[in-house]
Amino acid sequence: MSxxxxxxxxxxxxxxxxRGDYKQSEYGKIVLPFTILRRLDCVLEPTKQKVLNxxxxxxxxxxxxxxxxxxxxxxxxxxxxxxxTFKKLIADSxxxxxxxxxxxxxxxxxxxxxxxxxxxxxxxxxLDEANLLFMIVQRFAExxxxxxxxxxxxxxxxxxxxxxxxxxxxxxxxxEHFTPREVIRLMVNILFLNDRDILTTxxxxxxxxxxxCGTGGMxxxxxxxxxxxxxxxxxxxxGQEINPESYAICKSDMLIKGQNASNIKxxxxxxxxxxxxxxxxxxLSNPPFGVEWKKxxxxxxxxxxxxxxxxxxxxxxxxxxxxxxxxxxHMVSKIKSANGGTRLGIVFNGSPLFSGGAGSGESExxxxxxxxxxxxxxxxxxxxxxxxxxxxxxxxxVTNRKKSKRKGKIQLVNAVDFFQKMRKSLGNKRHEISxxxxxxxxxxxxxxxxxxxCKIFDNKEFGYNRITVERPLEKGKxxxxxxxxxxxxxxxxxxxxxxxxxxxxPHVPDAWIDESKTKVGYxxxxxRYFYKYKPLRSLDEIKKDILALEEETKDMIQEVIE
Numbered sequence: 055m056s057x058x059x060x061x062x063x064x065x066x067x068x069x070x071x072x073r074g075d076y077k078q079s080e081y082g083k084i085v086l087p088f089t090i091l092r093r094l095d096c097v098l099e100p101t102k103q104k105v106l107n108x109x110x111x112x113x114x115x116x117x118x119x120x121x122x123x124x125x126x127x128x129x130x131x132x133x134x135x136x137x138x139t140f141k142k143l144i145a146d147s148x149x150x151x152x153x154x155x156x157x158x159x160x161x162x163x164x165x166x167x168x169x170x171x172x173x174x175x176x177x178x179x180x181l182d183e184a185n186l187l188f189m190i191v192q193r194f195a196e197x198x199x200x201x202x203x204x205x206x207x208x209x210x211x212x213x214x215x216x217x218x219x220x221x222x223x224x225x226x227x228x229x230e231h232f233t234p235r236e237v238i239r240l241m242v243n244i245l246f247l248n249d250r251d252i253l254t255t256x257x258x259x260x261x262x263x264x265x266x267c268g269t270g271g272m273x274x275x276x277x278x279x280x281x282x283x284x285x286x287x288x289x290x291x292x293g294q295e296i297n298p299e300s301y302a303i304c305k306s307d308m309l310i311k312g313q314n315a316s317n318i319k320x321x322x323x324x325x326x327x328x329x330x331x332x333x334x335x336x337x338l339s340n341p342p343f344g345v346e347w348k349k350x351x352x353x354x355x356x357x358x359x360x361x362x363x364x365x366x367x368x369x370x371x372x373x374x375x376x377x378x379x380x381x382x383x384h385m386v387s388k389i390k391s392a393n394g395g396t397r398l399g400i401v402f403n404g405s406p407l408f409s410g411g412a413g414s415g416e417s418e419x420x421x422x423x424x425x426x427x428x429x430x431x432x433x434x435x436x437x438x439x440x441x442x443x444x445x446x447x448x449x450x451x452v453t454n455r456k457k458s459k460r461k462g463k464i465q466l467v468n469a470v471d472f473f474q475k476m477r478k479s480l481g482n483k484r485h486e487i488s489x490x491x492x493x494x495x496x497x498x499x500x501x502x503x504x505x506x507x508c509k510i511f512d513n514k515e516f517g518y519n520r521i522t523v524e525r526p527l528e529k530g531k532x533x534x535x536x537x538x539x540x541x542x543x544x545x546x547x548x549x550x551x552x553x554x555x556x557x558x559x560p561h562v563p564d565a566w567i568d569e570s571k572t573k574v575g576y577x578x579x580x581x582r583y584f585y586k587y588k589p590l591r592s593l594d595e596i597k598k599d600i601l602a603l604e605e606e607t608k609d610m611i612q613e614v615i616e
Contacts, residue, residue, distance in 0.1 A: 057204075057208065058211045058212055059215070061197065061199075061204060062211075062212045065085060065089055065194075065197065065216060066085075066216065066219050068085060068190060068194065069084070069085050069220075071186055071190060071193070072186065075184045082216070082217070082220040082299065083173075084177055085216060085220070086216065086217075086220075086303065087174050088190060088191075088194050089199075089212075089213070090169070090303065090306045091157075091158070091194075092194045092195075093199045093306065093310065094161070094310070095134075095139055095140050096198060096199045096201075096203075097130065097201060097310050098130065098134050101129050102134065102139060105124055105133050105134070108127050109135055121162045121163055130309075130310075131164065131309055131313075132161065132162045132164055132315075133161075134157070134161050134162070134165070136159065138156055138160070139157075141195055144195050147188045150188045150191060151179070154178060154187070154191065155178065164309055164315050165306070168302045171298040171320070201310070206274065206307060206311050207274060207278055209307065209310075210270065210271060210274050210307060211235070213269050213303050214269060217300075218441060233268070233272065233340040233401065234439055234440065234441070234486070236486055236488075236489075237401070237435070237439060237440075237449075237487065238275040239275055239279070240433075240449070240492045240495060241272075241399040242275055242279045243492060243496045244399065244431075244451060244495075244496055244499050245276075245398075245451070246276075246280070246283070247499070248457060248500075249397070252394070253280060253283055253284055254284045254287070255287075257287075257288075258284065258286075258287045259287070259289075260288075260335040261289070261290050261291075261292065261332075262277075262289055262291050262334060262335065263291075263336070263388060264291075264292075264293045264294075264338050265293070265294050265323040265337075265339055265341070266294070266295065266296075266323065266339050266341045267295050267300075267304055267318065267339075268295060268297070268300045268304065268340075269300050269303040269304050269307070270291075270293065270303070270304035270307050270318070272339070273291040273304070273338075274307065274311075276291070276336070276338060277311070277313075290313070290314065291308070291313055292317040292319075292332065292334065293317070293318050294319040294320070294323045294329065296321060296322050296323075304318055305318045317329075324350055324353065324354060324377075324380060324384060325353045327384075329388075333389065333390040333391075334388055334389075335394070335396060336396065336398065337385045337388065337397075337398035337399070337400075338400070339381060339401070340401040341378055342377075343403045343405075343445070344375070344376050344403065344405065345376070345377055346376070346377065347377035348374050354367060354371065358371055365387075366383050366384050367383050368422075369383060369421070370415040370418030370422070371415040372409075372410070372416045373410065373416070376405055379406050379419050382400055382406070382419070382423070382450070383419065385400065386398075386423070386452065394455060395453065395454040395455035396453065397451070397455065398453065399450070399451050400449070400450050400452070401435075401447055402447065402448050402450060403446070403447055403448070404448065404580075406448075406450075407432070407448065407577065407578040408577040408578060408579055411520065411575060412519075412520035412573035412575025413573040417575040417576055417577065420516075421574060421575070423452065425513070427456065427461060427462060427513060428452050428453065428454060429513075430451045430453050430456055430460055430464070431450075431451040431466070431499060432449070432450050432451070432464070432465075432466055432580065433448065433467040433469055433495065434446065434466070434467065434468050434469055434584075435447045435448065435449060435487075437470070437485065438482060438483060438484040439483060439485055439486070439487070440483060441480055441483045443482055444482040446470070448580070459502060460502065462512060462513055463512060464512075464513060464515075464578075465508065465510050466508070466509045466511070466580060466583055467495065467499055467508050468509075468584040469498075472491040472494060472495055473485040474486060474487075474491070509584070514546045514547055515545075516577060518543045518574070518575055518576075519543070519544045519546060519550055519573070519574055520541060520542070520544075520575050521544060521550060521568075521572050522539065522567065522568040523540040523541065523554075524539060524566055524567070524568050525538035525562060525564060526564055534568070542554075543575070546574070550567070550572070554567060
């Protein structure tokens with residue numbers, strides 16, 4: 055991590071040149087695209103001259119699209135045919151703006167599009183007018199970001215650290231952009247755990263998708279894991295991102311790693327699904343917590359009403375104030391029904407576990423997922439793991455290919471105490487999961503045995519019938535009195551009438567059930583299953599504490615008087 059921090063601190067120090075001419079909230083608009091440009095420049099440096107030497111010959115071919123030919127010469131999925139590099143740019147300070155634009159325009163289409171998402175031309179003009187452009191380019195030329203010096207994974211960390219620093223400086227939310235790497239590693243471990251035999255097959259190719267991919271952290275960690283497991287395997291990654299800067303960073307990372315950068319789409323996954331027809335082997339996501347979907351309400355309601363179960367949102371729609379479960383439905387719509395099915399992992403806060411009563415959108419979504427036997431496990435994570443929130447989070451594992459012993463079952467893993475305190479907090483992130491913790495949690499999940507940290511239930515355990523209990527308006531007449539109406543939630547495993555006879559009629563003998571209003575609901579009250587009784591303190595202990603406080607207060611009062 056020291057090398058990562060060293061590079062991030064150096065790049066961050068360049069932002070200090072902007073002080074006075076730019077607001078702190080604007081630093082990222084300069085530093086992030088320059089970091090990408092310098093990274094691309096370093097990656098292409100070894101073959102840059104070969105590309106320039108081949109230009110006359112390629113231009114003579116009069117091809118409609120020369121990019122594939124020059125990409126091959128560069129040995130990458132992209133190239134740059136400008137004569138400039140960062141080192142050559144600083145050799146001509148008088149024409150820095152024009153030369154930098156020439157350098158940017160020299161990139162092949164995919165790479166140039168990445169820079170376009172930063173609206174960088176206007177920033178170049180602004181920097182030039184403030185006499186800052188040359189100094190910025192000069193400082194960036196000092197840092198070597200070639201993959202031999204800074205690996206792709208390390209580069210991902212550097213981008214995330216920069217985003218965190220910019221977010222801290224401008225009171226914005228870094229957590230919207232990325233997930234702590236140790237959380238991703240745990241999710242990837244669990245997602246791939248039972249597939250090791252498949253994934254170690256020589257030449258195997260699998261696909262992975264993240265509908266809210268941010269800077270691409272989940273995609274990168276999954277790719278790294280599979281490469282460790284099987285160097286001959288290929289994980290083709292796909293993603294979509296709504297934030298233009300995060301999208302650009304993710305796409306540049308994919309380009310450099312030789313992935314198909316066109317698999318990363320820009321826009322809102324719900325209203326502009328760039329991968330509408332695709333199905334995937336694996337999916338991972340950490341969608342925003344508690345974000346309302348009012349802006350896209352019409353499009354989602356239209357799909358729900360017009361397409362029903364032929365669309366993505368057939369099971370139901372959650373309340374407007376929290377769209378987290380929409381991401382789950384969106385991902386479930388991309389599950390493969392054949393070819394081995396799909397496994398997905400998604401991070402939620404506590405709300406999707408229990409919000410909404412029977413018949414509500416949230417309950418209907420849980421009902422559909424559970425009754426279709428798609429929910430395999432939920433893992434309760436430690437709090438204070440994320441940069442922008444200290445709340446508790448849960449990893450849901452959803453799949454249409456459960457092992458036989460897991461069919462009809464849901465596993466709950468309580469990992470809230472599996473963490474270590476960080477020496478230095480990062481925003482709200484004060485806890486981290488060590489590699490040993492990841493191994494322990496993965497083992498508990500994989501063993502699928504009940505114990506202190508693991509409970510296993512039938513799917514029906516989480517369902518209930520919500521009955522409407524009516525009382526008569528007048529004695530002896532079966533006309534309901536709305537003011538006396540009551541409700542009972544009866545576990546699905548219980549017989550409704552036996553429960554009613556045992557629990558209700560002894561107290562209100564004239565009551566009856568309005569069968570037409572009975573609804574089935576589902577909720578997962580996670581903490582209830584792992585509740586540990588803490589005995590009350592004894593009177594002697596309490597008395598001792600009170601006397602000690604009195605003694606302490608007496609001394610303080612004496613000091614004030616004296």
